[in-house]
Amino acid sequence: MDVAEFDRFADEYLETHARNIAVSGESPEYFARYKVDEIRRVWTARARAEPKTILDFGAGIGASLAHFRRAFPDAEIIATDVSRRSLEIAEHRNADAARFLVYPGSGPPAPDGSIDLAFSACVFHHIPADEHVELFSRLRATLAPGGWLVIFEHNPINPVTQHIVATCAFDDNAVLIPSGLMRRRLAQAGFGHVEIAFTGFFPAALRGLRGLEPALKALPVGAQYYALAHG
Secondary structure, eight states, X not given: OOHHHHHHHHTTHHHHHHHHTGGGTOOHHHHHHHHHHHHHHHHHHTTOXXXXXXEEETOTTTTTHHHHHHHSTTXXXXXXXXXXXXXXXXXXXXXXXXXXXXXXXXXXXXXXXXXXXXXXXXXGGGSOGXXXXXXXXXXXXXXXXXXXXXXXXXXXXXXXXXXXXXXXXXXXXXXXXXXXXXXXXXXXXXXXXXXXXXXXXXXXXXXXXXXXXXXXXXXXXXXXXXEEEEO
16 A cells, blocks of 8 residues: 555545444544553563653554543653655644654664664554565664563454454555564564563453463464564
8 A cells, every 4th residue: 555545545534444344343543442451461571661752654544543542641652654645644642642754765764772662563564575674674773772662553364364264354465474584574673672462352242361362472373472572
C-alpha cells in the first residue's frame, strides 16, 4: 500500500477495522491496548529503568498513543507515519499524548541514539520485503544504549488471522511475515538478540483464559506475535 492509499483509508480506518475483526469479539481498542500492556508487563518484569523516549513507527491514526501515555506516563512519545492524513487524525485524537512527525519514507525516523523503546504494530506487512532490513537498521540506529525495538505482526499460520487479513480492504496488498523470517531479517539488520513471543490465543468468548498467554508465548499458533530485538 502506498502513501495515497494510507491517506485514503485514514478516515474510515476505525470503522473498517472494527467490522473486519468482529469475528474475534473484540474492538480495535482492545488490540491496541493489549500490545502496550504486554510491553509494559515485560518491561517491568525485567526491572528496566523507565524509558525516556518512545518512538511509535507507523503510528497511523494513533491507536496506541493513549495507552503508551498511560503505561509510560513520564516518557516523551514520538509518533511518525508516512501518511500525513493519518497523523492529522492521530493528533486530533491525542493532541497532548505525543509529538507528531511525518516520516518521508527514507532516512532516519529519529536521531541516532535517541530512543529507548521503538515500537511498530502491524506495519511491516505493508512495506515491501526488500526494504525491511534497511528499515530495521535505521530503527536500530535510533536506539539508545540498551534500547529495545518491539515489532508486532500478524501470525500467517493462524487461520483466524488469515481470514481477517484476506477480508480486510486495507490489507489487499499485505504480505504477512512468518516469525522465523522476521527473526532473520532483524538479525541481518544487526540486532544481536531477538526474541519471538506469540499472543492472541483466546477470543473474547474465552477471555477468562487470557491470563495463561504469557505461559504460551512459545506456541506458534497465536493470532499475532511480537519480536523484541536489542543488542
